Amino acid sequence: MKPPPFKYHDPRTVAETVELLARNENAKILAGGQSLMPMLNMRYVQPDHVIDINRVEGLSYIREAGGRLEIGAMTRQREIEYADLVARRAPIVREAILNVGHRQTRNRGTLGGSLSHLDPAAELPLVSAALEATVHVQGPKGKRDIAMAEFPAGYMSPSIELDEMVIGVTLPVWPDGHGYGFVEFSRRHGDFAIVAAAVLLDVEAGGKIKRASVTVGGVGPSPVRCRDAEKALTGEKGAEAAFRAAAETCRTIDAMEDVYAPAWYRQHLATVMTRRAMVAAFGRAANAR
Amino acid sequence: MARAHVTTTINGDVVDFLCEADQTLLSALRDELRMTGTKEGCGTGDCGACSVTIDGRLVCSCLVLAVEVEGKAIDTIEGMADGENLHPLQKKFLEHAALQCGICTPGILIAARSLLERNPDPSETEIRYWLAGNLCRCTGYHKIVEAVLDAAREMRS
Numbered sequence: 054m055k056p057p058p059f060k061y062h063d064p065r066t067v068a069e070t071v072e073l074l075a076r077n078e079n080a081k082i083l084a085g086g087q088s089l090m091p092m093l094n095m096r097y098v099q100p101d102h103v104i105d106i107n108r109v110e111g112l113s114y115i116r117e118a119g120g121r122l123e124i125g126a127m128t129r130q131r132e133i134e135y136a137d138l139v140a141r142r143a144p145i146v147r148e149a150i151l152n153v154g155h156r157q158t159r160n161r162g163t164l165g166g167s168l169s170h171l172d173p174a175a176e177l178p179l180v181s182a183a184l185e186a187t188v189h190v191q192g193p194k195g196k197r198d199i200a201m202a203e204f205p206a207g208y209m210s211p212s213i214e215l216d217e218m219v220i221g222v223t224l225p226v227w228p229d230g231h232g233y234g235f236v237e238f239s240r241r242h243g244d245f246a247i248v249a250a251a252v253l254l255d256v257e258a259g260g261k262i263k264r265a266s267v268t269v270g271g272v273g274p275s276p277v278r279c280r281d282a283e284k285a286l287t288g289e290k291g292a293e294a295a296f297r298a299a300a301e302t303c304r305t306i307d308a309m310e311d312v313y314a315p316a317w318y319r320q321h322l323a324t325v326m327t328r329r330a331m332v333a334a335f336g337r338a339a340n341a342r
Numbered sequence: 343m344a345r346a347h348v349t350t351t352i353n354g355d356v357v358d359f360l361c362e363a364d365q366t367l368l369s370a371l372r373d374e375l376r377m378t379g380t381k382e383g384c385g386t387g388d389c390g391a392c393s394v395t396i397d398g399r400l401v402c403s404c405l406v407l408a409v410e411v412e413g414k415a416i417d418t419i420e421g422m423a424d425g426e427n428l429h430p431l432q433k434k435f436l437e438h439a440a441l442q443c444g445i446c447t448p449g450i451l452i453a454a455r456s457l458l459e460r461n462p463d464p465s466e467t468e469i470r471y472w473l474a475g476n477l478c479r480c481t482g483y484h485k486i487v488e489a490v491l492d493a494a495r496e497m498r499s
Contacts (some may be wrong), residue, residue: 055366056365058364094404105410155475161405
C-alpha cells in the first residue's frame, strides 16, 4: 500500500496553488488527505503532481458574518465538531459531522476536501445542500461563487474547472429555536452512509411548520433536495401521519444501484431516514410544544 | 528525484530524516527510521493500526505524507513506556488480556492515551466512540474497553 510516484508541491498562497493547477496537467490537491491518500495508497488515482495546500494560509476559519456562517476550506472537521459557533448557529452540521469517519480521520479531514471529493453519501455535502450553502472557488481568473445546488456536476464531480479550487463555504443560518435532524443508515458507525437524511424545520408559535428543508444523500449521485416532502410538511403541525406521508414522497427519487444496495432499497431507506429526521427535527423545534 | 529532508520531533527527540515525496508518514517511520511499532493494517484509514499523534492530534499515519510533518511533533508507541516502566494503559492491557494477536494494540494504545489526555474519566460509551477508528479482529473489544476504564481509574488516583 504505497502511493505511486508523483511530484510534490507545497505552495503558500491560493494564487500560487491555482497557478500550479493551471501549469501542471494531471494534478491533484492534497487537503486533509482522508480521501485522496486512501485513493493514492490503493492507486485508484495516479496524479503526476500533488499540490499540498496544508501550508496555504488563511483557509482555516469559522466565523459569523451577516447572519451567515463562513467556514474556510481547510478547516478540519474536528474544528467544526468542537466549534461552539457551529453548535449554536448550525447544529445540524455538528450532528452530521459526528457521523463523519472517526476520530483519526476527523482530525485531518477538511470541509473543502469533502465537498471537492463529493462522495454521493458524504455527510458534509449533504448538510451543505440542506442549508443551501454557497461554495467559494478561486482560479487564475479570480473568485466565483457556486450555489450548492449547482455545485455537483455529476457523480463525484464538482462543477469547478481543473485550475480552480474550493476556498470556503458560506452557510445560511436558520432562526434560533429551529428544529434539525440528521439520521443515517450505514453498515458500521463511521462508514459512509447507504442513505442519510437531513431535515430542518422552522416551526412558528402554535406548532405549525413554516418552512422545511428535506435532503437525502446516498440515493442519487449527489445530495437530492426532496421538494415534494418539503411542500407536504409546510403548514403541518407535527402529526405522525403527516411525517409519514411527506417521507413517502421520497420513494420515487431516482436512485443509484450498486453492490451494497439496489435502487428500491435506497428509496425505501430514504422514506425511513427522512421520517426519522423529521420526527427528530420537530421534537427539537422550540415552538413544537 | 532528490529525496526530501524532513525535521521533526519524534517522542520528544529532534529527528531528521530523508524520504521520498510520495512516502507516507507510516512508511517513513517503519522503513526509514526503523520504528516498526506502528503497524500497517489497511492503508485506507479504516483500521487505525497506524495511529500516531501529530502535535497531539490522533491521526492515521498511512493517510499523511511524511513531508507534511516538517516542523511537527510526532508521538508513536515507541515513546509510550518509560524504559522498562510500562504506561498504565500498557499495564492494564496486559492485566486484562486486552490483546491477542497484537497487531492493533499499538494503535489502540495511542488512541486510548489520546482520549485519556482529554477526558480522564470517560464513560464506556465515550471510550467506544473514541476508539471506533481502531479495529480489532481478536478480542471483541470488551477487554479493551475494560482495560481503558481501569487504566483511567488508576491514572486519576
